[in-house]
Amino acid sequence: MNNQEYAKIILNELNQTLPTIDIEKSNQFVDLLLHAKEIFCAGAGRSGFAVRGFAMRLMHMGFNSYVVGETCTPNIDDTGLLVVCSGSGSTKSLVNHAQKAKEVGAKVALITIDPESPIAKMADVVIEISAPSPKSAKAGEIQSIQPMGSLFEQSEALYMDTLILMLMDKKHMNSDTMFGRHANME
Numbered sequence: 001m002n003n004q005e006y007a008k009i010i011l012n013e014l015n016q017t018l019p020t021i022d023i024e025k026s027n028q029f030v031d032l033l034l035h036a037k038e039i040f041c042a043g044a045g046r047s048g049f050a051v052r053g054f055a056m057r058l059m060h061m062g063f064n065s066y067v068v069g070e071t072c073t074p075n076i077d078d079t080g081l082l083v084v085c086s087g088s089g090s091t092k093s094l095v096n097h098a099q100k101a102k103e104v105g106a107k108v109a110l111i112t113i114d115p116e117s118p119i120a121k122m123a124d125v126v127i128e129i130s131a132p133s134p135k136s137a138k139a140g141e142i143q144s145i146q147p148m149g150s151l152f153e154q155s156e157a158l159y160m161d162t163l164i165l166m167l168m169d170k171k172h173m174n175s176d177t178m179f180g181r182h183a184n185m186e
């Protein structure tokens, strides 16, 4: 198959995952984002790349957003929100981050394939994406030709872009006002 044929298959897969994500839980997630004093974003591997992109857009909107593990990321307290992206919901470092967040009274939002996972059990809101899971027993019903967690990782990145659009509506922001905060020392 050529690249265009594969592209159509991938888009078809995304067309199954993205429109089935829960609306009410997404509204709850947006409320948590709007009310947090500081937002801490965590993920490992390719989920880590996805959540870094989300942290950047939040920064563009004026939120105090941080990537967990970066040198200049401060402590989390009861005014904070931890956003975790984890297909399995059981990656050890991320379980530890969620435990710490709950210990200090912070909120936790999880994007995952497995709503029964250890992090899901601690989370205030769990966003389930149905996709194959290479790292846990629970796999979503939606099938993929892509390797490992690719469909989940693409879906979570695009899902977080839908959250950004919802936040832009609520805060009356547009691309120009956000670009004003983009790094000018690149």
Ligand SMILES: O=C([C@H](O)CO)[C@H](O)[C@H](O)COP(=O)(O)O
Binding pocket: 044, 045, 046, 047, 048, 085, 086, 087, 088, 089, 090, 091, 094, 134, 135, 147, 148, 149, 150, 153
């Ligand atoms: O990078 C990943 C791997 O490529 C799976 O497709 C995962 O995102 C990484 O291993 C983290 O795992 P999860 O916490 O289960 O997302």
